[in-house]
Amino acid sequence: MSVIPPSNPLRESQPHVAPSATDVLPPGTKIDELFERNMTEPYVLQRLSPRVWWVSVTNYTTVFLVGEESVLLFDAPLKRYDGVVSAVSAVTDKPISTIVYSHFHTDHLDDIDRYVQAAQDEGRTLRLVASEQTDAKLAAARSILPRPTQTVSWPNGSFDFEGSRVELHGFEWAAHTEDHAAWLLPSERVVHVPDLISPDQPPFWRFAANERFLFTRDNLDAVDKLEWDHLSGGHGNVGDHGDLAAEQEFIAELLAVCENEVSRNPLEAYVDPELGSHTAWFAKFLETTSAQAADKLREKYGHMYGFESSIRANAEAVTLHLVQYH
Known part of the structure; x- marks a missing residue:
């Protein structure tokens, strides 16, 4: 690598x-x-x-x-x-x-x-x-x-x-x-x-x-192996090649942050009859988890081009991954 x-x-x-x-x-x-x-x-x-x-x-x-x-x-x-x-x-x-x-x-x-x-x-x-x-x-x-x-x-x-x-x-x-x-x-x-x-x-x-x-990470590895x-x-x-390794590091950090947040506050914690639908529960779950991820990574990456515009959407993608696959 x-x-x-x-x-x-x-x-x-x-x-x-x-x-x-x-x-x-x-x-x-x-x-x-x-x-x-x-x-x-x-x-x-x-x-x-x-x-x-x-x-x-x-x-x-x-x-x-x-x-x-x-x-x-x-x-x-x-x-x-x-x-x-x-x-x-x-x-x-x-x-x-x-x-x-x-x-x-x-x-x-x-x-x-x-x-x-x-x-x-x-x-x-x-x-x-x-x-x-x-x-x-x-x-x-x-x-x-x-x-x-x-x-x-x-x-x-x-x-x-x-x-x-x-x-x-x-x-x-x-x-x-x-x-x-x-x-x-x-x-x-x-x-x-x-x-x-x-x-x-x-x-x-x-x-x-x-x-x-x-x-995603497998595809990054596959390209890294080419000459x-x-x-x-x-x-x-x-x-x-170093950009691929840096991307892997970023993904690993984002995964760790999202995993920690999902462990502390799993989807079941967002069940709230007053919201009127389970769709609203899930939206709140994604919104909160992605906001936590942004806060955790902002100190290291927040000054970078496009960070604030992309981090929550990227964290949502990772969170979906975590609830869909084990």
């Missing part, structure tokens, strides 16, 4: 630098003033390897690989088309030929029609790649998004992009959504795994709208 720097609070002591589209970012280094840059600049662009760049557009992040003839892009985050395309154009005039659907959630795919239309306008057909699991979920949900033109075997498979291997590492038991996976560029030592972690930040609301908190230097998390800063 990765070593957590002594100061943890999600590793704010790491070196932070201004973004560069030309200089490769040293592993373990973060982009400085990221929120302010996201709010004032059309995009934030950072080179991660000789052929891979990371781009952030108002808090949605992804990566793209520049090949010999064209560009491979992961995802098509909603309402970020102009910023992403401008960032790609800042480093190459090669067309975007391939887009990978990282997972089903449409906030990471909602601009795909614009990319498809742009390719058609240029007389090209866009290559859309997804896992078999994502393809199946798109169909099951009757999604209006364009279907993949190519699928990759689930849970482990790969495809070739202009001589570069792109690997799929699907989670056997996924936390975020059933088709959640890590997409690895082994030759570039870059992994793209949106919504697993937001480096440099406490976890987003309910662990990034995590559908099954039960498997890479830089992580793209879909949100937050550029990540590294």
